[in-house]
Amino acid sequence: MSWKQQPAVVSAPPSEDAVRIRTRSGIAAVLFLPALFIAKVLLLATDKGGRCFVDDIACxxxxxxxFGALLVAVVLALVAAMAAxxxxxxxxxxxxxLLEAAGVLVVLAYP
Incomplete structure (x- = not known):
């Protein structure tokens, strides 16, 4: 009985489009949390945001x-953009x- 070595399977390198999409998706994911933080700080700098934070009146x-469902959808879209x-x-x-923009808008809408 002889054993034949199988040739190694080498996959083709990813296309430029795939690399560009993955890079942009990763950059967007990394910048999402700072965008949420900046949106919240800007919101708290307003008169209504400051009153809601300090007095908690009519907020x-x-x-x-x-928002949790939105974050889950963002993560699923990130995984799909990276792996699909x-x-x-x-x-x-x-x-x-779009989901990240909606997340920032939700943060801006509720002080």
């Missing part, structure tokens, strides 16, 4: 569940950017 409660084929990753990057 709408922050939608924790909706280029056609799907392009749409996942768009979804990630």
């Amino acid at each position: 709408a409660p922050f939608p924790d569940t909706a 084929p280029v056609r799907v990753a392009r749409g996942a990057l768009r979804a990630q950017l």
Whole structure:
């Protein structure tokens, strides 16, 4: 009985589009938390935001569940943009950017 070595399978390098999409998705994910922080600081610098923070008068409660679901959707879009084929990753990057913008708007809407 003889044993034949199988040739090593080498996958093709990722296309330039895939690298560009993954890079932009990673940059957007890294900048998402600072964007949330800056949005909250800017909101607290307003008159209404400051009053809500200090006095807690007439402030709408922050939608924790909706924001948590939004964060989960952002992470899923990030994973899809990083791991999916280029056609799907392009749409996942768009979804990630839209969801991150929605997250910043939610933070801005509730002082």
